[in-house]
Amino acid sequence: MTKNYRESLRSPAHLKSMDLKGLSCRKRVALLCDYLDGELPAAARRIVAAHRRSCLPCARVLASLECTLSALRELRTPARIPAAARRSLRAALRSAAGKRRRQEKNQ
């Protein structure tokens, strides 16, 4: 993210005059991602939201990014740890604790 972009977020009046279409692809993606993550100041957010309504390519990128993020969030399903792995971990922990006790006893 460039200094220019950061400064523009601190100063929404500057962003207002900034032509989002003039941003490079990388900066625009950064801006749109920050917008989706709710990391833009309120004024900057309103400007991006307004831009979204008037710029079809940005609106499309945002819509598909929202869809992708929504699908990713839905991957947060219960873990379903295999019972064997669970048992094996607990047995290994007991064994490690026993080993440590023996070492401490011998010291």
Added chain:
Amino acid sequence: MTQSERDLIDRSRDGDAEAFTKLVARYEDRIFRLAKRVCVGMPADADDVYQETFLTAFEKLKSFRRDSDLGTWLYRIASNLCFMRYRKKKREPFVPLLDRPHDHEDGEGPALSVPDRTPTPEETARKKELQAAVGEALARLPADYRLIVVLRDVEGMSNEEAAKVLGIGVAAVKSRLHRGRMFLRDEFERASSPKAGR
């Protein structure tokens, strides 16, 4: 950190396996899910990462700083173990994530065929299919990008938390996250286009 967690950590540091098992129960779902998503397609490795994370933590608990967050520390151990596995096996798929003109230069780039995102019955019916597509696309991301996307967008961490886990700066997290998301978005586009799956 709660008092009960501090007590469990203190007892675990003294070698109390029962106390440590209680800590395991608090974090194992998150750690296993991370291992499963990052070691995608290698279920045995995911099991190993899950177990090794907690065994390493039990062994190294004396070096854990009490002012740190235990979850972050465990995520860090798990992330390192995932990376080590990829390095060892050299299975990393090569996916160039270079800056590319993304479909946007005022209509001059390749046209996007994004359908209207208003939910339709067809979309609802394809929900699982698309989730699977994103899961598969995730598997094609390089491990470092995948790890960041999983920490941020699946596990719901903040950029700052993800940066702490990975020991990198917030700017680096954001940069990789943006690229990873755009790669997934492109893959998602392909899967959700009307021609996909026909």
